[in-house]
Amino acid sequence: MEGAKATVCMREITKTFGSTVANNCVCLDINKGEILSLLGENGSGKTTLMNMLSGIYYPDAGQIFVNGSEVSIRSPKDAFELGIGMIHQHFKLVDVLSAAENIILGMPGNGRLDMKVVNEKILNICSLYGFDVDPKQKIYDMSVSQKQTVEIVKVLYRGADILILDEPTAVLTPQETDKLFAVLRNMRNDGKAVVIITHKLHEVEELSDRVAVLRHGQYIGEMVTKDTNAAEMTNMMVGRTVSLNIARPEPKDPKPRIVVDGLTVRDIDGVKKLSNVSFAANSGEILGIAGISGCGQRELLESIAGLQLVESGSISYIDPETGKQVELIGKDPRTISTLGVALSFVPEDRLGMGLVGNMDLTDNMMLRSFRRGKSMFADRKSPRSLAERVVNELEVVTPGITTPVRRLSGGNVQKILVGREIACAPTVLMTAYAVRGLDINSSYTIYDLLNQQKEKGVAVIYVGEDLDVLLELCDRILILCGGEVSGIVPGRGANKREVGMMMTKLGGEAGK
Amino acid sequence: MNPKVREPFVRITKRDGLASWRGWLIRLISLILALAVSAIVIYAMIKLNPLKVYAAMWEGAFGSEKRSWVTLRDTMMMLCIGVGLAPAFKMRFWNIGAEGQILIGGIATAAVLIYCGNSMPTWALLLTSFVVSSIAGAIWGVVPAFFKARFGTNETLFTLMMNYVAIQLTSYCVALWENPFGSNTVGVINQQTRAGWFPSLLGQQYMLNVILVLVLAVSMYIYLRYSKQGYEISVVGESERTARYIGISVRRVIVRTMMISGAICGLAGFLAVSGASHTISTSTAGGRGFTAIIVAWLAKFNTFVMILIAALLVFLEKGAMQIASQYNLNDFASQMITGIILFFILGSEFFINYRLVFRGKKEAK
Numbered sequence: 001m002e003g004a005k006a007t008v009c010m011r012e013i014t015k016t017f018g019s020t021v022a023n024n025c026v027c028l029d030i031n032k033g034e035i036l037s038l039l040g041e042n043g044s045g046k047t048t049l050m051n052m053l054s055g056i057y058y059p060d061a062g063q064i065f066v067n068g069s070e071v072s073i074r075s076p077k078d079a080f081e082l083g084i085g086m087i088h089q090h091f092k093l094v095d096v097l098s099a100a101e102n103i104i105l106g107m108p109g110n111g112r113l114d115m116k117v118v119n120e121k122i123l124n125i126c127s128l129y130g131f132d133v134d135p136k137q138k139i140y141d142m143s144v145s146q147k148q149t150v151e152i153v154k155v156l157y158r159g160a161d162i163l164i165l166d167e168p169t170a171v172l173t174p175q176e177t178d179k180l181f182a183v184l185r186n187m188r189n190d191g192k193a194v195v196i197i198t199h200k201l202h203e204v205e206e207l208s209d210r211v212a213v214l215r216h217g218q219y220i221g222e223m224v225t226k227d228t229n230a231a232e233m234t235n236m237m238v239g240r241t242v243s244l245n246i247a248r249p250e251p252k253d254p255k256p257r258i259v260v261d262g263l264t265v266r267d268i269d270g271v272k273k274l275s276n277v278s279f280a281a282n283s284g285e286i287l288g289i290a291g292i293s294g295c296g297q298r299e300l301l302e303s304i305a306g307l308q309l310v311e312s313g314s315i316s317y318i319d320p321e322t323g324k325q326v327e328l329i330g331k332d333p334r335t336i337s338t339l340g341v342a343l344s345f346v347p348e349d350r351l352g353m354g355l356v357g358n359m360d361l362t363d364n365m366m367l368r369s370f371r372r373g374k375s376m377f378a379d380r381k382s383p384r385s386l387a388e389r390v391v392n393e394l395e396v397v398t399p400g401i402t403t404p405v406r407r408l409s410g411g412n413v414q415k416i417l418v419g420r421e422i423a424c425a426p427t428v429l430m431t432a433y434a435v436r437g438l439d440i441n442s443s444y445t446i447y448d449l450l451n452q453q454k455e456k457g458v459a460v461i462y463v464g465e466d467l468d469v470l471l472e473l474c475d476r477i478l479i480l481c482g483g484e485v486s487g488i489v490p491g492r493g494a495n496k497r498e499v500g501m502m503m504t505k506l507g508g509e510a511g512k
Numbered sequence: 513m514n515p516k517v518r519e520p521f522v523r524i525t526k527r528d529g530l531a532s533w534r535g536w537l538i539r540l541i542s543l544i545l546a547l548a549v550s551a552i553v554i555y556a557m558i559k560l561n562p563l564k565v566y567a568a569m570w571e572g573a574f575g576s577e578k579r580s581w582v583t584l585r586d587t588m589m590m591l592c593i594g595v596g597l598a599p600a601f602k603m604r605f606w607n608i609g610a611e612g613q614i615l616i617g618g619i620a621t622a623a624v625l626i627y628c629g630n631s632m633p634t635w636a637l638l639l640t641s642f643v644v645s646s647i648a649g650a651i652w653g654v655v656p657a658f659f660k661a662r663f664g665t666n667e668t669l670f671t672l673m674m675n676y677v678a679i680q681l682t683s684y685c686v687a688l689w690e691n692p693f694g695s696n697t698v699g700v701i702n703q704q705t706r707a708g709w710f711p712s713l714l715g716q717q718y719m720l721n722v723i724l725v726l727v728l729a730v731s732m733y734i735y736l737r738y739s740k741q742g743y744e745i746s747v748v749g750e751s752e753r754t755a756r757y758i759g760i761s762v763r764r765v766i767v768r769t770m771m772i773s774g775a776i777c778g779l780a781g782f783l784a785v786s787g788a789s790h791t792i793s794t795s796t797a798g799g800r801g802f803t804a805i806i807v808a809w810l811a812k813f814n815t816f817v818m819i820l821i822a823a824l825l826v827f828l829e830k831g832a833m834q835i836a837s838q839y840n841l842n843d844f845a846s847q848m849i850t851g852i853i854l855f856f857i858l859g860s861e862f863f864i865n866y867r868l869v870f871r872g873k874k875e876a877k
Contacts, residue, residue: 334759353757356750367758370743378740
């Protein structure tokens with residue numbers, strides 16, 4: 001039999017949601033002792049396919065074989081019994097419980113719970129694969145990467161030998177990613193089957209043994225990773241040839257647009273988030289902001305946008321036409337915009353902050369414009385035409401402009417948000433993790449849009465997590481470390497390793 | 513095929529873009545099913561002919577012209593409260609305090625009628641009551657809103673407790689205005705002069721109630737759907753962070769919206785006193801402040817759909833009273849029928865959003 005070696009065979013799997021076909025006759029083999037990358041653009045059906053293995057969805061048609069016999073996976077419990085465990089993009093942990101309590105949650109046991117035995121077993125698993133988990137630590141005390149580790153241990157504790165990870169690196173720093181990959185390699189060497197869902201090509205190349213590509217819900221093909229390259233994988237994913245270079249035109253006549261001086265911010269608990277931050281963002285330039293997660297990027301952008309309580313310092317906006325300075329601190333977003341400061345902000349939390357998930361495209365476009373005019377009634381005509389224009393120009397995939405935004409895939413949601421923010425004709429455009437979770441095609445669309453804004457003379461601030469992109473796209477890079485400026489380097493000719501060092505240590509190696 | 517490999521017997525899939533007429537068809541079917549189940553219950557428990565019971569219910573609500581008008585009047589009352597609750601719930605502000613807001617509006621109206629009844633013409637009395645009752649209701653709504661906006665208090669508990677304050681105030685006022693002395697009721701206010709009572713319009717005693725509430729319903733529909741403030745309400749309701757991001761003052765919207773919500777509920781008190789019972793007691797609101805929550809939610813804040821739901825609920829209530837007296841039953845039997853019907857109508861929403869796929873049936877492509 002062809003699938004003798006394969007531990008999981010999926011045959012002709014089809015799944016539809018209403019009129020959308022998420023998977024169409026997909027066949028996939030997963031082997032033991034191998035890391036398989038499942039590659040595809042946003043909305044190509046990777047997660048849906050894996051959700052059917054882990055019992056979240058039930059396929060409309062098709063068969064699943066595990067270790068040679070056909071099975072029916074009706075619930076996550078069935079999946080666990082077959083040794084299939086999935087680590088979802090959004091963690092499913094109880095914040096107030098400890099790691100160990102989360103790990104054993106929902107498992108059958110006898111009347112008496114012996115946490116000692118549990119902890120020991122957890123530590124055994126950890127030492128076997130090289131995890132670093134304190135079973136007694138509470139979840140709310142943990143970083144994102146630690147939470148993810150708990151999720152993985154949870155699955156292993158239940159005896160899973162087929163692990164599925166849904167975009168595990170989307171929330172990790174480069175260092176954390178390396179650690180995760182080392183662990184995954186250990187698991188493979190232990191004979192487990194590992195599937196990672198991703199759309200980052202360099203991860204595929206670095207980690208996996210085999211790669212399978214999906215496009216628009218269809219299975220396109222599979223390759224041994226070492227026999228292929230980034231260009232070929234992209235072509236399979238997108239269906240046409242895509243250039244992988246990011247353009248970086250020379251800035252034209254850069255002049256300071258936003259000048260931040262001595263900015264200090266504390267959060268509600270009095271913890272210093274930003275300390276004495278000073279820099280200038282120039283017109284016609286993309287200023288990158290690099291730093292590990294939680295080092296103050298969010299607070300910085302929100303301070304400029306008027307959403308953050310500032311302890312001390314000043315943020316002044318210099319009007320490109322009159323040259324007049326406007327102080328932004330102490331003003332809310334509405335006051336800032338009535339002062340004539342054309343500030344656009346693409347926040348990190350798209351559906352929780354930038355957009356309203358349950359509203360349709362038109363109503364989301366209206367967020368920026370609904371106050372216009374003296375009438376008591378809101379004008380819905382111009383937002384509607386704006387929605388239509390954004391859908392056309394940015395190639396947003398949507399059933400229509402009356403669809404609630406939350407039903408769209410991540411890339412399309414982002415296009416709508418960026419499209420709206422650019423439509424305000426900003427003089428300052430701030431973006432936080434603008435391409436997080438986006439596939440290659442959408443990412444490049446966003447880079448192009450940012451470059452267009454830059455060429456129009458807009459001061460663009462780009463907070464990113466992918467150092468490669470920051471180094472290729474930005475004219476200057478501001479590096480934050482623990483809420484302080486670790487350095488500002490020119491983007492051209494910057495060294496990735498050096499920037500990485502500055503992210504973790506003030507001033508890098510030299511700044512000791 | 514391996515016999516152990518069985519599809520689940522039934523599974524749930526989401527429906528996509530159901531035509532609205534099919535949605536209404538499902539609701540209609542659920543109503544018919546509810547009537548059928550009620551019929552079985554009626555027959556099994558009290559051995560009565562269900563059809564006769566239904567006929568009696570109809571009789572109770574629409575048996576005579578007077579009854580029909582009373583049903584209509586009460587429907588309008590229910591609709592008025594639902595319209596008042598709509599903006600608050602749309603903003604995800606759990607206003608459980610309509611009951612208190614109605615009572616306060618009622619007290620205000622009664623006070624105007626009692627103290628100014630002999631010194632003002634009817635139109636001025638009505639206008640004054642209208643204004644005073646809506647202000648009183650607005651204050652009752654703004655207090656919890658202010659504390660929520662300022663200190664983040666829980667509005668569910670706060671509004672609920674405001675109800676008890678209103679009930680105690682009403683008891684106090686009843687004692688104050690007792691008439692005749694010793695009866696422990698206010699009696700019918702201005703019984704001889706009819707001062708401050710709703711006048712008959714087009715020969716109908718309750719026509720003014722109908723017109724007033726329909727105007728409110730239409731205005732609220734337009735307000736929520738097309739005005740800038742209505743848009744702000746929905747943004748705040750969906751996501752406060754988005755509202756802040758876009759520069760909407762969440763505090764102001766909360767307070768303003770609760771002012772409107774409380775004012776309309778206060779007007780319901782005006783309707784109850786000036787337009788219906790012409791008296792005030794602790795049961796003037798009579799639980800309608802709670803029932804109207806069902807009206808607002810089931811209609812998804814569409815005030816026109818609210819008319820239908822308010823009518824259904826009032827019809828059930830009137831019918832229940834009729835069968836209780838006609839067949840000498842206690843309240844519980846009729847309340848069971850109401851419960852069954854509500855259960856089916858609420859349940860139908862599930863079938864409008866989802867459908868069940870049974871084993872062996874393939875989904876249509």
